[in-house]
Amino acid sequence: MAERFRNRTEAGRRLAADLTGYAGRSDVRVLALPRGGVPVAFEVARALDAPLDVFVVRKLGLPGHEEFAMGAIASGDVVMINEQVVRATGVSRAAIERVLDDERRELARREELYRGSRPPVDVEGNIIILVDDGLATGASMFVAVEAVKRERPARVVVAVPVAARETCDALRRQADEVVCSMTPEPFHAVGLWYDDFSQTSDDEVHELLELSRSSASPR
DSSP states (O other), rough: OOOOOOHHHHHHHHHHHTTTTGGGGGTTEEEEETTTTTHHHHHHOOOOOEEEEOOOEEEEETTTTTEEEEEEEETTTTEEEHHHHHHTOOHHHHHHHHHHHHHHHHHHHHHHHHHHOOOOOTTSSEEEEEEESSSOOOOHHHHHHHHHHHTOOOOOEEEEEEBBBBHHHHTTSSSSSSEEEEOOSSOGGGGGGGGOOOOOHHHHHHHHHHHHHHHHHOO
16 A cells, blocks of 8 residues: 655655756746645745745536536636536526636635735746645646646646546646656545645645745745
8 A cells, every 4th residue: 555645745745856857947837726735835846946826726616506517717817618518508608607707706815815916926938837735536637737738838747746547647648747646546535645634724825825935036
């Protein structure tokens, strides 16, 4: 059986060891999927001496069946709609717009909460390392990769401490590089591979982003 991580901090340090080829480069940016990806990404950004920011992805829930995704919205107001789901369910464009308005507000609230008035890091022409604490289906990460690619980065790297092997394989068809430190089988769930998988708070996200900015080398 694969070794477990004590917590997200340890997971981030172990993941950073798999990314040393990107250390000290002025064109590397680390983007964390909040909230659980932020403590992991903080350690990665610190080890690589790279700027850290969040990349927020929000599911667009089907009206009346919110647990079922009909699309997603990501940082930068990148909207992805699953037209197949829309056609199959007959949801109206007006209903989609209402959900989009709600999720735009929530995405903006979270970005303001996490980042404050600071602008997001620059993506275009840079190497973007997308980090989460683990991947089961990887739905949010797939959206994040597609959204980041629309901003014309030089390279998109997905990096996670633990993931289902098939999810990593699928992401390799979408991202330029995928780094999964562990792909245990059977996988079951991300939380099984952490001794401490307690929820990361909004305050912790904000504090880690501020600490990363205060200690990072100027870009």
